[in-house]
Amino acid sequence: MPYSRCGYREAFDAALADLLTRHTTLHGPAASPSSLLPLVPIALAALAYRTLGWAPAARTDYLPHALVTGFETRGPRVAGFGRNRRPDAVAALGAGPLVVERPACERAVHREIEDMYEEHLREAFTPVGQEPLAVWRLGSVMGDQERLFKWRAGNPAGVTDAQLATLRLASQMGAALFRIALADPGTEAEVTIGGRNLRYPAERKDAAGAHNWEKATAFALITGVREDLVPLVLTGPAFARPDGSASSAYREALHAYLKGGDPEPAVQRALEQAEKAKDWGFAMPPAVLLSQLVEGDEESFNLALADALEAHRDYYQVADRVDEPDTSVDLDILALACHARRRGWAIRVESPYLPQPLLRAAEPF
Template sequence: MAAQLATLRLASQMGGDPVRIALAEPGTDAEVTIGGRTLRYPAERGEDAGAGRRQRAVAFALVIGVGEVLAPLVLTGPTFARPDGSAFTAYREALHAYLKGAEPETAAQPALQEAEKAKARGIAMPPALLLSQLVEGDEESFNLALADALEAHRAYYQVADRADDPGTSVNLDVLAPACHARRRSTSCGPLNPEPF
């Protein structure tokens, strides 16, 4: 278990560091620490700080529950490096609103609508309903949405050659809110809708 946690922590650092590099003053070097090693990179807003990689970094940060890893991701937001424009935009904005504590209920509605549209087209989407239940703070509904999200993930990867995809074993977008909710309920009692 300790080795798995160390690997997740390393993945979280690696995912969040492009955002730290992008936050640095242009023309300077950004100092980042990965696995205990301090490295320097020229400040830039490259592709690595884009919305997709940021979403993965947020997921890893929520899984391991380290606020210092999550903080720069929350400060910047999903469109910090460039506009998103993907099918996941509404979900990413809703997750960011939740983490900031900035009207997450309102932000969750477009994410739910986009998830329904994508479901009709057979596109695998992040679990918007699970996020909305996390926002609501309803533990029973969250648990039901968690079961549904896991079932949807399993069903999606049973089709054609998707079973060979590396994403089959773990869905970070489902695991992250589950770990976060577990951590919050352990430290705060029933699911607390307060942000990270």
């Protein structure tokens, strides 16, 4: 169990604050130069930061950033930021792959569920009378395929042909949603999904919203189908409507990176948003992992990858989260790992969360 869950970090922060308060009270406003650097609090803060990744909760000049962090660049995005900045993790990465285990999460997909999802597919692809095909159904069946993939990803058999077919279908559906959104209002958009040529009325509604954009982009990066990525780059998470979610900055940063140009400001906003949300009680997208991809630092990307997977594992071991489809795999993390592999980077993290057949298939565009 992580230290912070046991209350150790809170106790440490309180004790450190008490030390600083007593130091301030003792020396008062007429402090001598020798009292401006309280060695014991600095040493304890540095030890906590460099071994556990705990940044001091207290913001004070008594704890100089350079001394606490070992002269890191100020700001959250630095090489190897996070728990795997520990020397032992860096050494392990140099000696061989970092291994991130996954608790058993095998799920049986009932035949009734598969039949229901097949029926949803038929409804999404079959017009009723003179009515046009419903765009909203595409977003719904993409969610069905996402759940199928995640349930099956928990099985020890690895990635099967059925899972690959599910990924390709979901990727095509996501791309279709945003091709439809790109079409001129009042016209029809022709899309190809699973070998079917289909026509949908052009619209920019909830189906082309930020949540579906993030999922569709993850599927396109995992499958590596460039044609599926094109409409997502041309639109973006806020194309249909503003994104007011806690994930908005990450989505903007990912879009900025995929478009090219300078994604640095957007990435910084994503890191700041993730920092604010860390105690909100829900999982956030892997902003630090994306930042290392943007930075172009392969080693730090691998360290951040292990961090992200460990954080995902910790989150989904709590209460009834263990029964959710997301337990077996995080699409955003997997997508960035596959994309990094296509950049020619070695993925030096081994884990059931990162199905090897998908990584091996991730060849450069």
